[in-house]
Amino acid sequence: MRKNPLGTQVPPSQSLRKRFSALQNLPRFFRLVWATSPSLTLGNILFRLLKAGIPLAMLYIGKEIIDEIIRLAGTGGAQRYLWTLVAAELGLTIVSDLLNRCIGLFDSLLGDLVANKTSVDLVHHAAQLDLYQFENPVFYDKLERARRQTTSRTVLLSQVLSQMQDILSLGLLGAGLVAFNPWLILILVVAVIPSFLGETHFNERTYSLTRSWTPERRELDYLRYIGASAETAKEVKVFGLENYLTDRFKTISDKYYLENRKIAIGRAGWGYLLAALGTLAYYGAYVFVLMQTLAGLITVGTMTFLSGSFQRMHGMLQGIMGRFSSIAESALYLQDLFDFFEIQPTIRANTAGAKVPRPIRRGITFENVSFRYPDTEVWAVRNLSFTLQPNEKLALVGENGAGKTTLVKLLARLYEPTEGRILLDGLPLEAYSLAELRASIGIIFQDYIRYEMSVADNIAVGDIERRDDEVLIAESAQKSLAHEVVERLPARYQQVLGKRFQNGQELSGGQWQKVALARAYMRDAQLVVLDEPTSALDARAEHEVFQRFSRLIEGKMAVLISHRFSTVRMADRILFLENGQRLEYGSHEELLVLNGKYAELFQLQAKGYL
Numbered sequence: 001m002r003k004n005p006l007g008t009q010v011p012p013s014q015s016l017r018k019r020f021s022a023l024q025n026l027p028r029f030f031r032l033v034w035a036t037s038p039s040l041t042l043g044n045i046l047f048r049l050l051k052a053g054i055p056l057a058m059l060y061i062g063k064e065i066i067d068e069i070i071r072l073a074g075t076g077g078a079q080r081y082l083w084t085l086v087a088a089e090l091g092l093t094i095v096s097d098l099l100n101r102c103i104g105l106f107d108s109l110l111g112d113l114v115a116n117k118t119s120v121d122l123v124h125h126a127a128q129l130d131l132y133q134f135e136n137p138v139f140y141d142k143l144e145r146a147r148r149q150t151t152s153r154t155v156l157l158s159q160v161l162s163q164m165q166d167i168l169s170l171g172l173l174g175a176g177l178v179a180f181n182p183w184l185i186l187i188l189v190v191a192v193i194p195s196f197l198g199e200t201h202f203n204e205r206t207y208s209l210t211r212s213w214t215p216e217r218r219e220l221d222y223l224r225y226i227g228a229s230a231e232t233a234k235e236v237k238v239f240g241l242e243n244y245l246t247d248r249f250k251t252i253s254d255k256y257y258l259e260n261r262k263i264a265i266g267r268a269g270w271g272y273l274l275a276a277l278g279t280l281a282y283y284g285a286y287v288f289v290l291m292q293t294l295a296g297l298i299t300v301g302t303m304t305f306l307s308g309s310f311q312r313m314h315g316m317l318q319g320i321m322g323r324f325s326s327i328a329e330s331a332l333y334l335q336d337l338f339d340f341f342e343i344q345p346t347i348r349a350n351t352a353g354a355k356v357p358r359p360i361r362r363g364i365t366f367e368n369v370s371f372r373y374p375d376t377e378v379w380a381v382r383n384l385s386f387t388l389q390p391n392e393k394l395a396l397v398g399e400n401g402a403g404k405t406t407l408v409k410l411l412a413r414l415y416e417p418t419e420g421r422i423l424l425d426g427l428p429l430e431a432y433s434l435a436e437l438r439a440s441i442g443i444i445f446q447d448y449i450r451y452e453m454s455v456a457d458n459i460a461v462g463d464i465e466r467r468d469d470e471v472l473i474a475e476s477a478q479k480s481l482a483h484e485v486v487e488r489l490p491a492r493y494q495q496v497l498g499k500r501f502q503n504g505q506e507l508s509g510g511q512w513q514k515v516a517l518a519r520a521y522m523r524d525a526q527l528v529v530l531d532e533p534t535s536a537l538d539a540r541a542e543h544e545v546f547q548r549f550s551r552l553i554e555g556k557m558a559v560l561i562s563h564r565f566s567t568v569r570m571a572d573r574i575l576f577l578e579n580g581q582r583l584e585y586g587s588h589e590e591l592l593v594l595n596g597k598y599a600e601l602f603q604l605q606a607k608g609y610l
């Protein structure tokens with residue numbers, strides 16, 4: 001394998017055969033197009049079929065008009081046939097314009113629908129995939145390439161349809177030409193083959209380059225985002241990062257530009273030479289036709305018909321061949337999209353799985369659970385065993401990176417244990433329907449999403465099925481103290497948050513947290529998990545949130561992750577993790593008596609040292 005200037009591996013360039021085999025993606029693509037809108041697809045094809053016959057008809061009428069004029073100029077006579085021909089030509093021109101408009105309209109409507117459908121399918125499919133797949137750069141590149149495909153495939157659609165239309169036109173014109181002299185066709189074909197091969201070669205190089213640079217292009221997008229977005233502007237300014245970012249951007253983009261320029265120059269130079277070859281052949285054939293006319297073997301009308309159809313066929317053949325290689329190229333890109341759709345999650349949704357018991361009677365048991373993130377050597381959770389009893393409130397404590405969040409992700413089956421099992425009422429988590437399992441757990445993650453949507457929507461994500469239940473949303477906001485925040489917003493629950501959209505209102509960190517916390521109150525979860533939910537709240541708000549929170553989790557299981565021991569001590573039991581392992585486990589009082597690490601940290605914090 002070669003390496004590009006940034007050291008990334010470049011795949012060996014695709015062989016011609018492989019490129020053409022990518023055309024096999026077209027039937028699947030057209031099934032997708034057909035499924036999007038059968039009527040628009042059918043209409044489009046019909047218009048193009050009609051349009052395909054027009055060039056031959058126009059040329060033929062042109063020939064007849066010239067011959068008729070020459071005849072009338074020499075001998076005079078009735079002009080009726082001449083004017084009928086002119087009227088037919090006018091009619092055809094009008095119909096042709098109308099067909100062009102209809103084709104353009106149907107192309108764009110169908111293209112938009114296909115792009116929308118692909119985007120929707122993409123999001124649906126991405127939602128099925130495992131969390132770890134999103135953390136894998138190779139997967140991310142695939143996703144990125146697939147995402148780019150969703151809009152650019154519109155062009156492919158009209159290209160393939162135009163190709164079919166032109167091939168039909170060409171066949172009809174060719175039939176006319178063959179009737180006169182089959183050799184002319186041969187000259188035509190031979191003349192365009194060199195430029196076709198040239199185009200194919202350069203398209204292939206462009207594709208290989210674009211593909212091998214996906215990670216860098218992703219980085220460029222990312223740098224553009226950091227350099228110019230509302231979220232990052234604050235830090236970029238105070239740390240004075242703009243030159244660093246632009247330099248980094250320029251280094252990568254300049255290298256990409258140089259690579260691309262090499263190909264573009266080669267394409268322009270060779271393209272010109274090979275096209276000149278085609279032009280020479282065309283003029284050779286033209287001279288031949290002129291000589292035949294001078295010798296009186298054909299009429300002037302036939303001469304215009306032949307030279308006209310030869311010229312059109314030359315242009316069309318060049319177009320068809322050029323388009324052919326760009327269709328083959330697009331079909332290769334299409335492969336990326338279909339490849340993405342082929343990726344399957346390893347965590348099976350198990351739709352036929354058991355229903356989660358309500359209420360949960362025996363709790364959740366970790367049996368010797370160990371977990372390592374994919375492609376890492378270190379155990380994030382190691383040999384962990386404990387039981388979360390029904391109604392029990394468990395606090396997870398430990399230093400940064402101890403494995404607390406990982407444990408929660410395992411609970412929600414976002415990951416599966418590398419070793420050991422997690423049982424819910426005696427059955428492993430896999431035995432339950434994934435949707436059911438997730439529906440019975442309410443988790444507010446530490447890095448919860450700040451949706452730049454309305455407050456109501458931000459709260460409703462806790463149970464999106466009930467997003468129209470305004471009373472429930474307001475009650476949830478009341479319980480999480482988000483209500484006070486909402487009171488001060490101009491559009492109250494309909495207020496759009498964040499700065500991305502017009503009239504959006506930015507909130508403080510603590511205010512965002514109160515809004516996010518309301519999500520926990522939206523669903524009737526049997527297990528509530530709060531991963532450092534109050535870190536941004538001021539002391540009074542935190543106290544109040546917990547007062548209310550203890551009411552929310554009354555009679556439920558709860559897992560609480562916090563670095564504040566004043567919060568932790570309200571739990572029934574505390575699990576102290578160190579390097580993913582259970583270091584200490586028991587109630588607040590038991591752990592104080594144990595006088596271990598928990599007791600030490602508790603006392604330090606109580607004295608205000610932590």
Ligand SMILES: Nc1ncnc2c1ncn2[C@@H]1O[C@H](COP(=O)(O)OP(=O)(O)OP(=O)(O)O)[C@@H](O)[C@H]1O
Binds near residue numbers: 405
């Ligand atoms: N997506 C990931 N891929 C690979 N390793 C990860 C990933 N997420 C976390 N880790 C690693 O797993 C270990 C446990 O991380 P985890 O997020 O569970 O810690 P934590 O106890 O929640 O920490 P904190 O208190 O900082 O939130 C850490 O060593 C971390 O580097």
